[in-house]
Amino acid sequence: QSALTQPPSVSGSPGQSVTISCTGTNSDVGSYNRVSWYQQPPGTAPKLMIYEVTNRPSGVPDRFSGSKSGNTASLTISGLQAEDEADYYCSSYTTSSTFVFGTGTKVTVL
Amino acid sequence: EVQLVESGGGLVQPGGSLRLSCAASGFTFGAYAMYWVRQAPGKGLEYVSSISSNGIGTYYANSVKGRFTISRDNSKNKLYLQVGSLRTEDMAVYYCARSLASESHWGQGTLVTVSS
Numbered sequence: 253q254s255a256l257t258q259p260p261s262v263s264g265s266p267g268q269s270v271t272i273s274c275t276g277t278n279s280d281v282g283s284y285n286r287v288s289w290y291q292q293p294p295g296t297a298p299k300l301m302i303y304e305v306t307n308r309p310s311g312v313p314d315r316f317s318g319s320k321s322g323n324t325a326s327l328t329i330s331g332l333q334a335e336d337e338a339d340y341y342c343s344s345y346t347t348s349s350t351f352v353f354g355t356g357t358k359v360t361v362l
Numbered sequence: 363e364v365q366l367v368e369s370g371g372g373l374v375q376p377g378g379s380l381r382l383s384c385a386a387s388g389f390t391f392g393a394y395a396m397y398w399v400r401q402a403p404g405k406g407l408e409y410v411s412s413i414s415s416n417g418i419g420t421y422y423a424n425s426v427k428g429r430f431t432i433s434r435d436n437s438k439n440k441l442y443l444q445v446g447s448l449r450t451e452d453m454a455v456y457y458c459a460r461s462l463a464s465e466s467h468w469g470q471g472t473l474v475t476v477s478s
Contacts, residue, residue, distance in 0.1 A: 253423065253424060255406070255408075286463060288462060288463055288466065290407070290466075292407075297457060297468040297469065297470055297471060298399075298407065298457075298468055299468075300466040300467075303463045303464045303466065304463060304464065307464065309464070309465075309466075339406075341406060341407050343407075343409070343462055345462075345463075348421075349419075349421050350409060350412065350421050350422070350423060351397070351409040351412070351462050352409060353399075353406060353407040353408060353409060354406070355406055356406040356407070
């Protein structure tokens with residue numbers, strides 16, 4: 253199972269919006285609405301930000317939103333804040349009843 | 363409060379084995395599928411294995427199939443990962459997680475170092 257493809261890095265100034273893409277195949281992202289997004293600041297465990305493509309757990313700011321089209325899912329951070337600087341990973345359920353993670357994207361707040 | 367505490371990591375020689383444990387508290391452990399995810403130093407997250415709530419269904423990444431075994435003891439609220447035939451590329455922080463979707467919660471991880 254190959255990792256989902258994410259851009260290595262994205263950046264933006266405070267207040268701007270950034271979007272991270274997550275491209276898979278018909279065996280994962282394209283087959284299920286079971287895409288999640290995780291935030292991981294350095295030295296910490298991942299934290300769930302989005303599940304089932306568009307849903308936010310309680311406590312996650314509404315600046316974070318998710319979407320999906322075909323084999324590509326996306327995470328958008330609107331109104332970028334300094335505290336959003338971290339690594340972000342997508343994940344998807346697969347047709348093998350396993351999960352696959354994305355390659356990871358470093359978000360930098362300029 | 364949901365808590366997941368991993369243990370059992372350490373230094374092991376190539377070809378060796380370890381048993382990782384994850385102690386769960388703060389929720390009904392037997393109601394949830396559980397997961398192991400690893401992260402090599404400076405690298406991304408990698409799904410390793412998962413087990414159904416009753417322990418009957420077990421699933422593995424191709425990279426560990428045949429070498430790792432996941433299990434659980436719902437009476438003790440514990441998740442396990444027996445890791446064997448270890449390779450240098452297995453060196454990573456191993457996280458246990460409750461759910462990889464809604465209600466996801468992760469432990470702080472245990473480090474497995476594979477070196478001679």
